Every structure is written in structure tokens, then in C-alpha cells.
């Protein structure tokens with residue numbers, strides 16, 4: 438048992454007493470200091486699977502936003518995740534929106550954030566990922582790409598991200614669905630998506646040699662109009678991208694949220710209140726693509742049953758983030774054990 442296994446149950450109530458973003462910063466520091474918990478990602482061989490040309494030790498991944506700067510991939514894989522997605526990473530560093538900008542809704546098990554792609558930029562991430570790759574070449578780390586707030590040329594930003602990071606990425610994500618960068622979600626129109634994914638694929642093909650190229654996935658919002666979902670499904674089916682991540686946070690506020698005051702904060706809502714909306718979007722995209730496009734299901738997963746529902750709705754892989762805020766990292770082996778029992 439690692440020190441982190443002993444500290445985690447004490448740490449969680451302490452962290453909850455802090456502002457959400459400070460708690461997150463402390464968690465990342467503790468993980469970097471080796472205080473994270475340990476659970477084997479390959480504890481249940483029956484959960485291993487192939488997707489995107491990769492062999493995943495289990496289907497449960499850490500979704501983007503937790504490790505924005507590629508600092509704690511190792512500790513999160515050592516906590517049991519089958520894969521980790523870092524980012525969103527923009528070409529240049531940027532500070533994001535003014536604080537406070539992350540809010541917990543404990544009674545709803547939800548989170549609202551309007552971080553706005555705060556991150557240290559592609560060069561800092563590249564350095565860390567390269568060092569990590571020397572140590573753990575086979576670990577599965579996806580790289581989620583965003584654009585700088587002040588950039589006038591979105592395609593150029595995603596191209597730069599891919600140029601810098603494709604060679605250290607297991608897969609790449611074109612994130613066009615965060616609600617906190619003005620104009621970003623408009624890039625979900627198929628004409629824009631085509632430009633962005635082509636730019637990313639071109640850059641990737643130039644920089645990745647000597648191994649199969651990383652897949653390019655598109656991460657979408659759960660708030661798309663039916664016509665946009667249909668167009669994206671057609672685009673994906675026609676090979677415009679290699680997979681979809683469904684979904685990012687929602688700008689909607691479902692009826693019945695208990696924390697009425699916090700629910701009014703601007704930003705993207707995640708966690709349990711997103712589960713139903715994102716799972717329904719996933720099921721629609723699975724139907725629209727005839728199951729021919731591999732998908733990562735994300736949004737509100739907090740139990741093995743939730744993960745199973747994403748798989749049943751058409752996901753090949755599952756990701757989570759918000760439930761960690763309330764349950765702590767012991768949640769990961771609990772989900773894996775539960776999934777293995779169901780098999």
C-alpha cells in the first residue's frame with residue numbers, strides 16, 4: 438500500500454473544505470509528490486480491449502481538464518485508469534478567465550466550470566510528455582487540443598498543437614466543444630471541422646514516423662441541434678475523423694438542480710446532472726453512425742452501472758472527471774471491480 442492509499446480518505450474532506458480550484462491545485466501537487474493512491478489498471482484482464490489501434494488495459498479513462506498541463510499522467514495511470522487524456526492544450530500559454538471559475542454543486546454531485554483553457558501551452562506540455570514517453574512508452578495518453586482565445590486562425594492553432602504533440606500522443610482530440618472560449622463551439626459546423634481535422638492529420642502525418650499514426654477524435658457538446666448531430670455523424674462515418682468523444686460539459690441547466698444559487702453560475706455543467714443528457718447524445722450518435730465510428734462516452738459517470746450504461750449506449754471506452762471530486766480516486770478500482778463482476 439502506498440502512502441497515498443492511507444492519506445486519500447483523510448485528504449478528501451480537507452480538500453472539499455477548500456475552493457474547488459485550490460483543491461485541484463493541491464491534488465495535482467500531492468500526485469506529483471508521489472502521494473497518489475495505487476490500483477492496478479490491469480487487475481481484470483477480461484476488461485482489456487483494442488481500440489484506435491491501441492491495447493487498453495481497461496476501458497475507463499481520465500477525461501480532459503484534470504491534467505491540463507500533462508503533469509500527472511503517471512500517477513493517474515497508477516491510480517487505475519486505463520488511459521489518460523491531457524489538455525486542453527493551446528499553442529501559447531494563457532491564463533484563462535478570472536477566478537472564481539470552478540464551482541461544486543455537492544447536493545447535485547455536479548461541477549460548473551468556466552476556466553477558459555487556462556494552460557501552460559504546447560511547448561511545456563511537449564517537454565513533459567517527451568520525458569514521460571522515455572519512461573513509459575506504452576502508456577496510453579491522449580492529447581486534447583484547443584485554440585488560444587486571441588487566435589484569429591483556429592485551424593492554424595490545431596495544426597500547431599498537432600505539430601508539437603502528435604509524436605508523443607497515443608491519440609489526438611480536436612476539442613471544439615468547450616463552452617468557455619468565445620466562438621469555439623461554432624467550429625462544430627462540418628465545414629470548419631473538416632478544415633481542422635485535415636490540418637491536424639496533415640501535421641500528424643508529417644511528424645509521426647516509425648509507428649502507426651495516432652487516431653484523430655472530435656469531442657462534441659451535448660447541446661447540438663439535431664441537424665448538426667446528423668451532419669457530424671455523416672462526417673465521421675465518411676472518415677472525416679477516427680472517432681468521437683461524447684460529450685463535453687453542457688450549458689443547459691436541467692430542472693431540479695438542488696443548488697439553485699450555484700446553478701446560475703456561467704459555464705459548463707458536468708457530473709451527475711450531465712449523465713442523462715450526454716448518454717442520450719451518445720446513443721443518438723451511435724444510431725446515426727450505425728455503430729461504425731468508435732466513441733468515448735463521457736459525462737456524469739460515477740459508478741460501474743453508469744459506465745455500463747455508456748457502453749450499452751454505444752461507447753467503446755468511457756471517461757470521467759467530476760465524480761473524482763466527490764468520490765476520490767478510490768472510485769476507479771470500485772468501477773473496475775464492478776465492471777469485471779458484470780462480465
Ligand SMILES: Cc1cc2nc3c(=O)[nH]c(=O)nc-3n(C[C@H](O)[C@H](O)[C@H](O)COP(=O)(O)O)c2cc1C
Nearest residue numbers: 500501502524525550685707708736737757758759
Ligand atoms: C474543471 C473542468 C475542466 C475541464 N476542462 C476541459 C478541457 O480543458 N478540455 C475538454 O475537452 N474538456 C474539459 N472538461 C470536460 C470533461 O473532460 C468532460 O467532458 C465533462 O466534465 C463530462 O465528464 P464528467 O461529468 O465525468 O466530468 C472539463 C471539466 C471540468 C469539470
